[in-house]
Amino acid sequence: MTLQQAIQLLHNPQIGEAAPQSWVDLGCGSGLFSRVLAHYLPKGSLITGVDKKAGIFPEGNENKVDLRFVQMNFEEELPAGKFDGFLLANSLHYVEDQTSFLQKCLDKLNPNGRFLLVEYDTEVGNPWVPYPISYKRLNQLLKPFAARQIKKLGERPSAFGGKNLYACEVLF
Numbered sequence: 001m002t003l004q005q006a007i008q009l010l011h012n013p014q015i016g017e018a019a020p021q022s023w024v025d026l027g028c029g030s031g032l033f034s035r036v037l038a039h040y041l042p043k044g045s046l047i048t049g050v051d052k053k054a055g056i057f058p059e060g061n062e063n064k065v066d067l068r069f070v071q072m073n074f075e076e077e078l079p080a081g082k083f084d085g086f087l088l089a090n091s092l093h094y095v096e097d098q099t100s101f102l103q104k105c106l107d108k109l110n111p112n113g114r115f116l117l118v119e120y121d122t123e124v125g126n127p128w129v130p131y132p133i134s135y136k137r138l139n140q141l142l143k144p145f146a147a148r149q150i151k152k153l154g155e156r157p158s159a160f161g162g163k164n165l166y167a168c169e170v171l172f
């Protein structure tokens with residue numbers, strides 16, 4: 001997926017309407033979706049990319065958002081501090097106990113925080129998506145957490161397996 005395609009998938013200009021924010025991108029990989037988030041956040045914001053593998057993480061962006069990388073396994077620990085948002089782009093489907101994991105994230109979320117998620121819209125797992133989260137299942141998974149809003153932002157065909165990718169925003 002290109003940067004422009006990812007920006008269109010996560011189209012959400014409202015994210016940048018607040019003061020500078022602190023976000024965590026869990027399972028950031030090379031930082032494609034960190035760059036997308038940086039596209040929307042206001043100047044002075046911070047995105048901490050977290051991945052168990054060291055990789056090439058982006059350094060600069062047009063909005064002057066600070067991008068930092070921390071090597072750790074997000075399933076075992078989360079970065080210290082409180083955050084305005086969590087970005088989980090193709091990462092939540094690796095977590096077996098998603099309910100407990102989401103609670104750990106919520107414990108680190110500032111009031112009025114949000115999640116941005118990108119997932120495959122399927123309920124059939126495979127070696128690359130072991131614990132899939134269709135959009136329908138995501139809504140069920142989030143019910144106990146009293147989300148104020150779950151909003152689908154975009155959808156696009158996946159290059160793998162013929163299923164769509166979806167992006168959504170969850171407000172707490």
